[in-house]
Structure formats: C-alpha cells, structure tokens
Amino acid sequence: xxxxxxxxxxxxxxxxxxxxxxxxxxxxxxxxxxxxxxxxxxxxxxxxxxxxxxxxxxxxxxxxxxxxxxxxxxxxxxxxxxxxxxxxxxxxxxxxxxxxxxxxxxxxxxxxxxxxxxxxxxxxxxxxxxxxxxxxxxxxxxxxxxxxxxxxxxxxxxxxxxxxxxxxxxxxxxxxxxxxxxxxxxxxxxxxxxxxxxxxxxxxxxxxxxxxxxxxxxxxxxxxxxxxxxxxxxxxxxxxxxxxxxxxxxxxxxxxxxxxxxxxxxxxx
Amino acid sequence: xxxxxxxxxxxxxxxxxxxxxxxxxxxxxxxxxxxxxxxxxxxxxxxxxxxxxxxxxxxxxxxxxxxxxxxxxxxxxxxxxxxxxxxxxxxxxxxxxxxxxxxxxxxxxxxxxxxxxxxxxxxxxxxxxxxxxxxxxxxxxxxxxxxxxxxxxxxxxxxxxxxxxxxxxxxxxxxxxxxxxxxxxxxxxxxxxxxxxxxxxxxxxxxxxxxxxxxxxxxxxxxxxxxxxxxxxxxxxxxxxxxxxxxxxxxxxxxxxxxxxxxxxxxxxxxxxxxxxxxxxxxxxxxxxxxxxx
Numbered sequence: 001x002x003x004x005x006x007x008x009x010x011x012x013x014x015x016x017x018x019x020x021x022x023x024x025x026x027x028x029x030x031x032x033x034x035x036x037x038x039x040x041x042x043x044x045x046x047x048x049x050x051x052x053x054x055x056x057x058x059x060x061x062x063x064x065x066x067x068x069x070x071x072x073x074x075x076x077x078x079x080x081x082x083x084x085x086x087x088x089x090x091x092x093x094x095x096x097x098x099x100x101x102x103x104x105x106x107x108x109x110x111x112x113x114x115x116x117x118x119x120x121x122x123x124x125x126x127x128x129x130x131x132x133x134x135x136x137x138x139x140x141x142x143x144x145x146x147x148x149x150x151x152x153x154x155x156x157x158x159x160x161x162x163x164x165x166x167x168x169x170x171x172x173x174x175x176x177x178x179x180x181x182x183x184x185x186x187x188x189x190x191x192x193x194x195x196x197x198x199x200x201x202x203x204x205x206x207x208x209x210x211x212x213x214x215x216x217x218x219x220x221x222x223x224x225x226x227x228x229x230x231x232x233x234x235x236x237x238x239x240x241x242x243x244x245x246x247x248x249x250x251x252x253x254x255x256x257x258x259x260x261x262x263x264x265x266x267x268x269x
Numbered sequence: 270x271x272x273x274x275x276x277x278x279x280x281x282x283x284x285x286x287x288x289x290x291x292x293x294x295x296x297x298x299x300x301x302x303x304x305x306x307x308x309x310x311x312x313x314x315x316x317x318x319x320x321x322x323x324x325x326x327x328x329x330x331x332x333x334x335x336x337x338x339x340x341x342x343x344x345x346x347x348x349x350x351x352x353x354x355x356x357x358x359x360x361x362x363x364x365x366x367x368x369x370x371x372x373x374x375x376x377x378x379x380x381x382x383x384x385x386x387x388x389x390x391x392x393x394x395x396x397x398x399x400x401x402x403x404x405x406x407x408x409x410x411x412x413x414x415x416x417x418x419x420x421x422x423x424x425x426x427x428x429x430x431x432x433x434x435x436x437x438x439x440x441x442x443x444x445x446x447x448x449x450x451x452x453x454x455x456x457x458x459x460x461x462x463x464x465x466x467x468x469x470x471x472x473x474x475x476x477x478x479x480x481x482x483x484x485x486x487x488x489x490x491x492x493x494x495x496x497x498x499x500x501x502x503x504x505x506x507x508x509x510x511x512x513x514x515x516x517x518x519x520x521x522x523x524x525x526x527x528x529x530x531x532x533x534x535x536x537x538x539x540x541x542x543x544x545x546x547x548x549x550x551x552x553x554x555x556x557x558x559x560x561x562x563x
Contacts, residue, residue, distance in 0.1 A: 103359060110330070114354055120320040121355055124327020131309055151351075154320035 009039035010268035015074035023091025029247035050080035064118020065143035069101035081107035116149025145177035160199025174234035200227040207232035273404035293339035322351035329361035341367035341383030362418030370424040371512030388517030402466025405434035443493025453480030465510040497526035515541035
C-alpha cells in the first residue's frame with residue numbers, strides 16, 4: 001500500500017525533528033517549510049523507485065535549498081531508498097547523510113549547499129531531455145532567499161528561451177531569510193510578475209495544501225517552464241517554530257523535541 | 270590553437286555523440302564549424318557563465334561530455350564555485366575551454382589576462398589541467414580528454430602558435446613530452462606548460478639554453494605530483510617556464526611536487542610572469558619582455 005502524502009508529510013516532520021535534535025544541527029525551520037511539498041512530490045508526482053534509483057526514465061528532483069536536506073532524506077528513507085535506521089547517522093562524522101544534501105545518498109540527484117546552483121543544473125538536465133525527446137521531468141525546489149542569487153535568473157532566461165516545459169520550479173516562499181524577513185532583506189515582490197516576465201508559467205498556491213500541490217504539479221504547461229510559488233510557513237507544524245527566524249539556526253533540546261512531536265502527532269493523526 | 274581545437278572537436282564529435290559545445294556568446298569565426306555540423310549539440314548560453322557552467326554539469330550528469338568555451342577568465346573565475354561544486358565535486362565530464370590563456374589578449378587589458386587561472390584550477394583535486402603548448406598538443410589533449418572524460422580545464426592560446434611536434438603526440442597526465450634534444454650533455458632541461466613552450470622555443474631559437482633538452486607537460490594536476498621526482502632526478506638543472514604568475518602556478522606546483530626532495534629542489538629554476546605585469550596593457554610579446562620571458 002503506497003504511503004499517502006499526508007502520512008508521508010507527518011513522517012518527514014517526525015524524522016526531521018529527531019535528526020536535527022540528535023545531530024544538534026540547524027535548519028529545521030527550512031525543512032518543516034517544505035515537508036508538504038516533498039511529501040506530495042514523492043507520494044503522488046515523481047516517477048522514482050527505490051528498486052532502481054538510477055532508472056533512466058525517472059523524474060529528477062533537485063533540492064537547491066540543500067540546507068533543508070533532512071526533509072528529503074526522511075522521505076527517501078520512508079519510501080525505501082535506504083533503511084530508516086540510517087537516518088540516525090545524520091550529521092555523524094563521515095556519514096553520507098551530511099548536513100547539506102549529498103549525492104552520495106541513494107535517491108539524491110545532486111549535492112547543493114551553495115545557493116543558486118540547483119536551477120541551472122536542473123536546466124541542463126531539462127535541456128538534455130528536451131533535445132533527446134525524453135519525457136521525464138525535472139523538478140527543482142528553491143528557497144525564496146535563494147532567489148537573490150543571479151544565477152537563477154540566468155537559468156530561467158535560458159529555460160524560457162528554449163521552451164523547457166519539462167522543468168518545474170517550486171519556490172518555498174516562507175518569506176523569512178537568514179537574519180530577518182525577505183521584505184526587510186531584498187524584497188522579492190511582485191514575485192509572480194517577475195517569473196512571468198522571465199517567461200515562466202506561474203502558479204501561486206498554499207504550499208501546505210496537498211490537493212493544490214498535487215493538482216498543479218501533475219501536468220506541465222506546454223511551451224513554458226512552470227514556476228509554482230508555494231506560500232509556506234517556516235517551521236510549519238510546530239507552534240513555537242512557526243515564523244521564527246531563530247529556528248533557521250537552533251536545534252531543539254529534548255523537551256522541545258517532545259513538545260514538537262506531540263503537536264505533530266495531534267495535528268497529523 | 271583555436272582552429273586546431275575546433276577542427277579536432279568536430280572530428281571527434283563524428284564518432285562521439287556525447288560531445289556538446291556550449292559557448293558564452295563568444296567564438297565568432299571559430300566555433301561555426303561545430304555549430305554547422307552539429308546544430309543540436311551546440312548551445313549559446315548567452316553572457317551568463319555561472320548558468321552555463323552548471324548547465325554543462327547538468328548535461329554531463331546525463332552522459333554528455335560538455336565543452337564550455339569562453340575567453341579565459343570568464344569560464345573560470347566568473348564561475349569558480351560552479352566549477353568547484355557542480356563539476357569537480359561531482360566528477361562530471363565537463364571540459365572548461367579557456368581561449369586566450371596567459372597574456373594572449375594583451376592589449377585588451379587586465380580583465381582578459383589569464384595569469385592566475387592555473388592557481389584556481391590546480392587547487393581542485395578532481396581537475397585535470399590541460400595546457401597544450403602547440404596546435405598538435407591541442408589535438409593530443411582533446412583526444413586524451415574525450416577518451417578519459419572527467420572534469421578538465423583546457424587552456425588554449427589564441428592563434429598563430431608554431432607547431433613544434435611533427436605529428437599529434439600520444440600524451441599521458443604528468444608525463445613530460447620531449448620536444449627537442451640539446452646539443453650538449455644530456456643533463457639539463459627546460460620543462461614548459463601551455464604557451465610556455467612557445468616562449469622556451471623562442472629562447473632556443475635566439476641562442477639561449479641550447480644545452481637544455483626541451484620538454485612540454487600538457488596534462489597535470491594534483492594527482493600527478495607523485496610522478497615528478499623520477500623525471501626531475503634525471504637532470505642536474507631544470508628550468509620551468511609558464512605564462513602565468515609564479516604564485517600557485519606551474520613552477521610552484523613542481524616545487525610542491527618535490528617537497529620531500531630538497532636536493533632536487535635545488536636544481537630548479539622557475540621562470541614565470543612577473544607580478545608587475547598585472548594591470549599593464551600591452552601586446553603579449555611586450556608583457557613577456559617585461560617579465561624577462563621574451
């Protein structure tokens with residue numbers, strides 16, 4: 001019985017919280033922000049299989065905001081790319097599960113960590129598929145703060161010019177950056193208009209709404225790369241983490257972990 | 270060198286369908302033969318080198334051997350992190366092709382002077398530096414790189430370099446190529462990389478270093494350091510020559526290769542560009558003269 005996106009999003013949150021607590025690692029807010037996006041992708045959208053993680057016809061998912069890797073590691077373990085027990089090694093010395101996403105983990109396409117690399121890399125893959133007339137798709141999850149990097153806009157220009165409609169960008173628009181809000185750092189608005197002006201087909205949606213995500217991720221828009229602006233809440237699912245910049249950096253202590261898991265258990269039952 | 274590059278690439282692409290060429294809106298009157306022969310394998314990324322380099326990595330991750338062509342500083346320093354993280358770390362077959370290595374674009378000014386590019390490239394463990402010294406070595410390097418696809422840096426001169434080999438040599442990373450034998454006792458040598466070979470040949474044609482054998486080293490990098498001791502110890506004097514700053518360049522690489530061999534280090538003399546040329550605008554020959562390399 002395949003896992004539902006709702007159940008997967010719960011497991012992602014549970015595993016992510018446990019991982020960062022044990023490893024005393026940062027970025028739990030960023031991982032909770034994309035838990036629903038990652039869950040919908042792996043449960044309902046991506047053509048990927050743990051039986052053959054290198055299958056040439058698979059869809060390619062690139063997590064450009066590599067600091068949120070625990071969300072993807074948790075999803076991959078949950079659907080069988082590697083044993084769930086391996087998640088316990090997250091952040092350990094020499095573990096493949098390093099604190100920014102690593103291509104050495106089964107099911108991960110590309111290591112990121114420096115921002116502004118995932119979309120150009122994904123455009124290269126989409127270009128390849130288009131030229132070879134292959135029908136697999138490329139999905140890239142970007143952070144909102146990451147859009148400060150000009151390489152993204154270079155990549156989008158290229159993707160639109162070459163009509164790479166096999167490319168879908170999902171922007172995790174939680175509106176918080178590293179020190180403060182997007183608005184107070186480098187304002188992105190009007191974000192949808194920016195993507196439209198660069199030639200993308202743009203959809204605004206609630207990034208925690210599984211139905212909206214599923215519906216809009218399913219089919220590409222012919223002739224244009226797709227940009228899904230997913231409005232999210234950083235730290236979503238844990239009351240004391242939501243919309244708090246500090247959870248970009250802080251890892252929970254044991255009491256905070258227990259409280260967080262309790263809230264998730266209640267909310268995602 | 271540019272013409273030898275494109276001719277050889279077109280030839281290799283006939284049998285190797287993985288080869289693609291990306292340009293950063295550069296290459297007028299050079300790259301057209303490839304574009305004409307393989308329009309589906311030619312991409313102009315526009316003036317956007319960071320994206321171009323990561324896209325090349327994306328293409329390479331699907332099985333392409335991507336050649337990324339631009340003027341020397343643009344596909345290197347402009348996108349150093351893309352090379353480091355996306356190409357070299359992932360060990361993808363991308364060849365960064367820098368045209369106008371050294372001071373080939375002398376009068377265009379400092380923005381076009383590639384005199385620190387070895388420094389950047391040789392600090393990456395998974396990067397093979399390919400610095401041919403003449404058009405024959407350009408072809409040899411391309412044949413090697415396409416038969417051993419890996420992260421690599423191909424540094425070309427511009428045009429008009431003399432052919433110093435009679436035919437395309439067979440080359441291996443870290444192994445010196447003999448160009449000429451000296452007339453004197455066989456215990457002195459010049460070892461050149463890249464356009465340093467043309468400089469060394471000029472010296473000999475001008476009557477200098479006639480008692481030195483002349484060698485070229487067109488393929489090198491971090492992993493070839495361990496091959497140098499055996500080759501250096503055959504000579505009581507070795508002069509390295511490069512059109513790059515000494516700091517973090519080829520001569521410094523040789524010094525580091527011999528770090529545990531102080532007696533061999535004493536035999537070295539390092540000829541490189543003088544830092545005073547940084548920021549000067551003049552012809553390549555004039556700037557070599559300013560570095561006592563003419």
